[in-house]
Amino acid sequence: MDQKVDTRTRILDIAEAAVLEKGFEATSIDEIVAGAEISRGGFFYHFKDKNALARAMLERYIEVENALYDDLFARARELNDDPLHCMLIGLKLLAEMLEEMPTGHPGCVIASTAYQDRLFDEGVRELNRQAILGWRKRFRGMFEEIAKVYEPREPVNMDALGDMVSGVVEGGLVLQRALREHNSASEQIMLFRTFLKLLFAPK
Amino acid sequence: MDQKVDTRTRILDIAEAAVLEKGFEATSIDEIVAGAEISRGGFFYHFKDKNALARAMLERYIEVENALYDDLFARARELNDDPLHCMLIGLKLLAEMLEEMPTGHPGCVIASTAYQDRLFDEGVRELNRQAILGWRKRFRGMFEEIAKVYEPREPVNMDALGDMVSGVVEGGLVLQRALREHNSASEQIMLFRTFLKLLFAPK
DNA sequence: CGTCAACTGGACTCACAGTACAGTGGGGAA
DNA sequence: TTCCCCACTGTACTGTGAGTCCAGTTGACG
Missing domain, CATH: 1.10.10.60 (Homeodomain-like)
Incomplete structure (x- = not known):
């Protein structure tokens, strides 16, 4: 076949x-x-139509993206057992990976479909939504692990903090596309990393 | 007429x-x-064509957005003279404003055009680019004022930090659209505010 | 040998962008 | 008062891309 x-x-x-x-x-x-x-x-x-193509593409993208995160943070875990350092290493690896990707990053498809909304059917939109909710869950889990060890210096909503990973990546990719600079997304991730370092700094 | x-x-x-x-x-x-x-x-x-319409719309949007930022931070300045507190108040006001906007925020047009790239001509793309560079300059200036008073706890690239305002707003709006939650963008701005509080915290 | 999945190829319809251009109505300058 | 031009209207046309329909072909497998 x-x-x-x-x-x-x-x-x-x-x-x-x-x-x-x-x-x-x-x-x-x-x-x-x-x-x-x-x-x-x-x-x-x-x-069946272009919508079905979009759906299939999104499904593939999300799978690839999830596999990428799995791999990234598994490698980070090998380098350091501490949840905070694991997170920081993972984000560093992500930033490096984004800089090496010349064309685009799967993530941008999320933003792309989000902004062309009515072009797609409910199935595509729901797929998009579930992907982001999946990442929220993934990162919130990791942040909760970190918070068990390092008490946050300021109170934060863990769901929102989980979303911030996706948000910073998406926002960074928007900047990158609009500015025609190839390292905006990785810079934004590195700033987010600084935020986490400060937020979970030992007293 | x-x-x-x-x-x-x-x-x-x-x-x-x-x-x-x-x-x-x-x-x-x-x-x-x-x-x-x-x-x-x-x-x-x-x-002349749809492109000319896009260009005119973007021009109007960017003007409105700039006027909005002018107004927001002018109001913030009235409430507090300190550059850090002025920034924090301004972001709070921005977050509140975003929550009150039911439909959409001008900013999303930036992302929208960035992702439909080839649909537009160079003029539209350049307009987009200049708008983001303008915001970078604006916020970098404000962050430099803050840094004069409060030394940053971690070294940061001021251009990237300036971009982060736009990035967090754009990213937040992408999340908001995709998730169909109306407060994602304001939540993301509030997290960015927490970042600034930690970054410029007095020792 | 038959059949089914995986196509090819061509002829449609429909929606939308964009062009071309002739005509029209009203307000201001001469 | 006339004339002219700005801001349109209206119609008719081309081109492109999505999507439909369908009849026919090819090769693998039972």
Whole structure:
């Protein structure tokens, strides 16, 4: 079924590259079809419409992103057992990774779909929402571990702090795109890291 | 020339509301034309194409946003002369204002255009860029004033810290849109405020 | 040998952006 | 009073891209 590289995956690969480069709306089906060397009929055989494509892309993105976070913080944990230092190392690794990514980062697809809202159906929007809620849960858990060891210097809402990881990444990517600077996102993450250092500083 | 409400302004008003609600691409010219009660010819008399409309909208947005910041921090300054407290009060006011805005905040147009990139011409992109650079300058100046009085607890890049205001707002608005929660942006600003309190805390 | 999944290819419809241009109504300058 | 021009109206057209429909082809497998 997928000896060479199955067509569906090839469509997603081509679409992914195009969307990261110029956005979803600016990417035409004809273009994807040409890139994947299939017919228009072939495209619609795999995806009911552009919405179905968006959904499939988002699903893949979110999986990749989650795997990336898993890997990042697993590596950080190997380097240091302390939850705070693990977090700080993980964020450093994330910042470095973002600087090395020339084109774009999966995260930006979240913002992209969020801002083109009505172009997508409820399924896509809900997927988006669940992804962010998943990251909230993930990071809130980590922050709670940290808070057990280091009492926060100021009271903070742990859900909001969890969201701040996603928020800083998304915001950084917006800045990066608009400014045409390639390190804005990593700079913003490093500032967030400074925040955490101060927030959980031992007395 | 503009006794009732001149047509150009009326077009911009209608377009603004529609774009804030559902995004630029999802807003058709026919729809704007119907809303403003003019003919298609009338629209193209005022705007060469959709790009020109985007540009005019962005220009207006950026002006409004700048006026808003001027006003906010002027009010903050009246309440407290100290640069740090002025900043903290200003951010509080901003957070409150964001919570009261039901639909959307001008800022989101920045992210929106940043992510639909190729849909717009270089003029629009450059406008976007200059707006963010303007805010960087504005907030960097304020942070430098603060740093003169309160030495930062950790070394920070002042440009990046200036950008962080825009980044946190943009990121917060992305979260807010995606999560369908109305207070994410204000929560994120309040966390950023906590960061500043810790960063510039007297020893 | 038949059948089913995975396509190809072509001919549609529809919506929307954008062009072109002829005409019109009203207010100010000559 | 006339004329002119600004701010439109209205119609008709082109082009592009999404999406539909469907008849036909090809190759793997039972």
